[in-house]
Amino acid sequence: MFLTIDDLDFKGKRVALRVDINSPIDVSSYRILEDTRIRACKDTIEELSSQGAKVVILAHQSRPGKKDFTPLHSHAERLSQVLGRDVEYVDDLFGSHALSTIGRMGEGDIVLLENVRFYSEEVMKDWDSWDNSTPERQGKTFMIKKLYPYFDYFINDAFAAAHRAQPSLVGLAYYMPAVAGRIMEREIKVLSKILEDPDKPSIYVLGGAKADDSIEVIKNVLKNNSADKVLTTGIVANIFLIAKGYDLGPNRDIILDMGYAHLIEVARDLLDSYRGRIEVPVDVALNIDGERREVKLKRGERINYPIHDIGSETIEYYDSIIREGRTVVANGPAGVFENKNFLKGTEGILKSIVRSKGFKVIGGGHLSAAASIVGVADRIDHISTGGGACIQFLAGKKLPVIEVLKKSYRKYGVK
Incomplete structure (x- = not known):
């Protein structure tokens, strides 16, 4: 069991929303080449904003050492186009500029902070696997300690990164309720069904x-x-x-x-x-x-x-x-x-x-791309947004993000 957006009232609340909008990008112009993941998180963002939440988005693009390891200003522009409204990009993560922007947000506002992987603690090898101390260790990183006082709820919609235990994915859950966004909710329910009670x-x-x-x-x-x-x-x-x-x-x-x-x-x-x-x-x-x-x-x-x-x-x-x-x-x-x-x-x-x-499910990654090439993607009941996360879920592995959501439900769950 886990908390969903349906369980809480977000009006006037500051919400940290972790998404996975890691996208193919033209490294010379920073132009987004394919926006499937950006479009996928539209529903969660719109729903929270329409409820009067102050939505602060945390996200990453690629990882250190890669050519497409870039800032997120292009992602903010594409998000604005997809949502049909302004998404303010802040080229800061937890400095004075980011914190002052969060502090002056009004109901329904949407802000995208800088690439979380620009911060070294986010990409430490310490987070490669789940252990029972998560999310306490991640919660005590400098980034999370600076950010958490500014938020009421942490919503995780980054299923594609659910097999990772980095601070931005689990750390805020040490201080506040962790809630599944609509992508996360759908992925867990569908994959659980085909494992536990398939037709x-x-x-x-x-x-x-x-x-x-x-x-x-x-x-x-x-x-x-x-x-x-x-x-x-x-x-x-x-x-x-x-x-x-x-x-x-x-x-x-x-x-x-x-x-x-x-x-x-x-x-x-x-x-x-x-x-x-x-x-x-x-x-x-x-x-x-x-x-x-x-x-x-x-x-x-x-x-x-x-x-x-x-x-x-x-x-x-x-x-x-x-x-x-x-x-x-x-x-x-x-x-x-x-x-x-x-x-x-x-x-x-x-x-x-x-x-x-029958009910049709395909994993993310290459097969998802092939489905688009062949022209059958719209005839698949569920195309997972996660490659590695999906296959680890099907293999019966513990995914850190999902374990944290379960832990949060036990602590804060609706009575």
Whole structure:
């Protein structure tokens, strides 16, 4: 359980709203190239402002060392356009300029403070994981101690960063009620439903290059019977194919170079423990001098070229399973979809998903981008705003932000 915007009266209250509006940006002009995350937080901001809250937005853009690690003035401009009203940008985080601006705000005003990751305490490695002292340690950082006296409530709508425990994400909850914004509320409810009480049969399609995360999801959803079947693609599929005894040649070397050698044995154990519930491709598309060539997979026959996609027979076979699903969850592309010669598998999976009559969920990140390219994004019931956060949630991991929301409910929850 957690507090939501429905539980409290925000009229006249100063609200610190943490959002994730980290966006693709032109580093030469600071122009926002794609504003999905900015548009996503519109509802929460409008609702709070219309209730008479004084809304102070905390956000980040990229991280130190990256070319797109920039100030947030462009984000404020785009937010103003999306909301149809002025969002005041303050090029300060907790100095006199920021604090005086917060102090003179009127009801309904909206302010965006500077990139929280400009402050060194925000990006310390100490915050890499959850522990029982959170949010006390984060609450005692200099930034939070300077900011907290100016606020009545802390609202967190940054689901995409919910797997992180940085001060701006959890520290204010040490001093005041922490409340889920509308994005956060929707993500927790949807992902909890598909894990705890999915309509059956429940089909998971897991691919992409982050095989370690995907295999943790496979472990969790099969162990808890959240999934009836798991269909594998991408690097994930290659690991399971090797575990089944297929000779993938140079593709095995790629897996070893990625540090995934240990996952082959893990995959072998999963195949043994959950017989008939994990599917692997029956054919693949090879990249031979930039061209697509599909080959049937056979034990004893070596693959000598990079596998960049699943093949047509696999697309058809997976389609027959996906279309019967009453819950379909997908994360990660089936291949190198950025190359049009190898988009076919990802496109086929996505089109199978939208043809399904079940509840459809896809993770954020690359598969979300592919859904937009293929033109099916508006036919997916829920596209998560979080990549890493979504997959860690599905893997059954504790997410610091969500743990803090639960803790706050126990302390301040509506009686």
